[in-house]
Amino acid sequence: MTTATRVCPGCDRPLWAAYKGRRVVATLEGLTRFAVQVRRCRDADCPRHNVSLRAEAEGAIALPQQEFGLDVIALVGRLRHVEHRGVAEIHAELTRRGVGICVRSVSCLLDRYDELLALSLSDPARLRRVVAEAGRVILAIDGLQPDVGHEVLWVIRDVLSGEILLARSLLSSCRADLAKLLGEVRSALQPEAEGAAGVPIVGVISDGQHSIRDAVAEALPGVPHQLCQFHYLREAARPIYEADRHAKVTLKKKVRGIRPIERAVEGRDDDEATAIRGYCAAVRTSLTDDGRPPLAASGLVLRDRLAKVAEGLDEVGAKKGLPKELTRLRAILAGGLEATDSAWPEVRAAFGRVHRAAAILRNKAGLDAAGVRRRFVGLMGEIGRHRDAAGGLDDAVGHFLKVTRSYWPGLFACYDTAGLPRTNNDLEQLFGSYRHHERRCSGRKVASPGMVVRGSVRLVSATATRLRPIERADLVPSDLAAWRALRGGLERRQEVRKMGHRFRRDPAAYLLSLKEIMIKPALPS
Structure with a gap:
């Protein structure tokens, strides 16, 4: 050729x-x-x-100085990200197809797949074509940090098309770094070159992190910035949720002794034994049913369910009388309910206001931002006026009002901007989906450090591979220099992690090697 x-x-x-x-x-x-x-x-x-x-056709077959074709690399990526196969399983499949390869090379080919596909998908011209179908862009930004103290994988995604516009690992999450990322996305979507068609950015959705707020204000002045209402409610209602959880723990400690009652009727098949096992099952199910913040008051739910079981036992006892097993169960429930009876009215009232806040923000009436804001002002005024009646939850109510004041400037932008979501949960779910698929491939219980080290390319490639089949032509690099620069940056970041592993394995030898580097005598000139 x-x-x-x-x-x-x-x-x-x-x-x-x-x-x-x-x-x-x-x-x-x-x-x-x-x-x-x-x-x-x-x-x-x-x-x-x-x-x-060199011949252009060569690049459509294999990368420079590589011994495996792009079709092999494409197959490795599909087996990993679509069929969730581990490295050993991919090696076995390639061997079955007649490709002579060692296990270590499979990991290298997977890295090449992630780099090439991410480079192809991040082409500014392609991104403009994709987002141009909607005629506008709404940005969602969030960070992922599996390891505290290490890099943060920041992702900027278009809400309307679902396209990942930028993914990059940063050592810090300060305003300047995030503003630079947003500036890169703005420059890619709105090029300054004459004749280039730009796509306007009409909104941003993120959580309430102050560095993100400042970065959006700096890089995208005048663009509506919606703060995630789920994050707002979770942070604002956290002390109320903790009070509910504390009361629930106290109630569960009092409701003990269910297992001896179940053992007492083992081997019996009569109707009475069946009913006793049914009541015990209801209590056990209630004790193991946990909720998640911010709206799930699991303690209140537990209290109400146990109260219903107790009421049912009272009705049976009034009509027929209770056997000794159910009499014991009723005494257990009575002890738990009476011990925590004073905690529930305050918790119930506080959660009622949290649910009212969520209903106002849900805005089923379809009001504009001004209308939703007026309703929310009324609710906050009511909470402030009745704060003295909160009793032991006075500080929790104060925390709710404080967080509301912090989030207030960004709570209502979504009602005046079509397509701007109320929450950033879609991007959070993307992270969760990636972690789920990574665990299926690797068998690890938690996310691997490579999720951030190579996440800037792996997250993009894994998401795209599950959406559509990737062929050899999709991996042909249009700019080999850009691919080499991308690969070099990832390898340097990975080398930093390797240095940390070496230090943890043998601190003395690691420090000695650094000392030798620093004091090595220079050769005479």
Whole structure:
């Protein structure tokens, strides 16, 4: 194969045939042997003097200095991200298909797949074409940090198209760094070059982190910024939820002794034994049913369920009388309910106001931002006026009002901007989906550090691979220099993690090696 052009792109002079390179590449069809005619410009004044120009068709088969074809790399990516196979399983499948490869090379090919696909998907021209279908862009931004003290994987995604516009790992989450990321996205979507069609950014959704707020105000002035209402309610209602949880723990401690009652009727098949087992099952199910903040008052739910069981036992006892097993169960329930009876009215009233706040923000009436704001002002005024009646939850109510004041400027932008979501849960679910698939592939219980180290390419490639089949043509790099720069940055970041592992394994040897580097005598000049 040879180059498609015989003219130097630098000086328009004829290119000379310099030499022929021969390659052997392992593909899914078997070993492929081909010769590549390399041409160079011999004009000493040309800026491309002695720069090798290789055949374009070569790049569609394999990467430079790589022994496996792009079709093998595409198969590795599909097996990993779609079929959730581990490295050993991928190696076994490639061996079955006749591709001679070692296990270590499978991991390398998976890295190449992530890099090439992420590079292809992050092309600014492609991103503008994708988001241009809606005619506007709504940004969602959030960070992922599996390891405290290490890098944070920041992701900026278009809400309308679901496209990941940028993913990058940062050592810090300060305003300047986040503003720079947002500025890159704005420049890609709204190029300053003449004749380039730009796509306007009409809204931003994020959580309430102050560095994100400041970064959006700096990089996207005048763009409506919605703060996630789920994060707001979870943070504002946290002390109320903790009070409910504390009362629930106290109630569960009092409701003990269910197992002896169940053992007492083991082996019995009569109706009375069946009813006793049914009541015990109801109590046990109630004790193990936990809720999640901010709206799930699991303690109140437990109290109400146990109260209903107790009322049912009282009704049976009034009509027929209770056997000794159910009499014991009724005494257990009575002890728990009486011990926590004073805690529930305050918790119930506080959660009632939290649910009212959530209902106002849900805005089923379809009011505009001003209308929702007026209703919310009324609720906050009512909470402030009745704060003295909160009793032991006075501080929790104060915390709710404080968090509301902090989130207030960004709570209502979604009602005046079409398509701007109320919460950032879609991006959170994307992170959760990625963690789920990573666990299925690796078998790890928690997310791996590589999730952040290589997350800037792996998250993008994994998401895209599950949406549509990726072929060999999708992995052909349009700019080899950009691919090498991307790969070099990822490897440098991974090297930092390796240094940390070496230090933890043998601190003395690690520090000694650094000391030798620093005090190594320089050679005489």
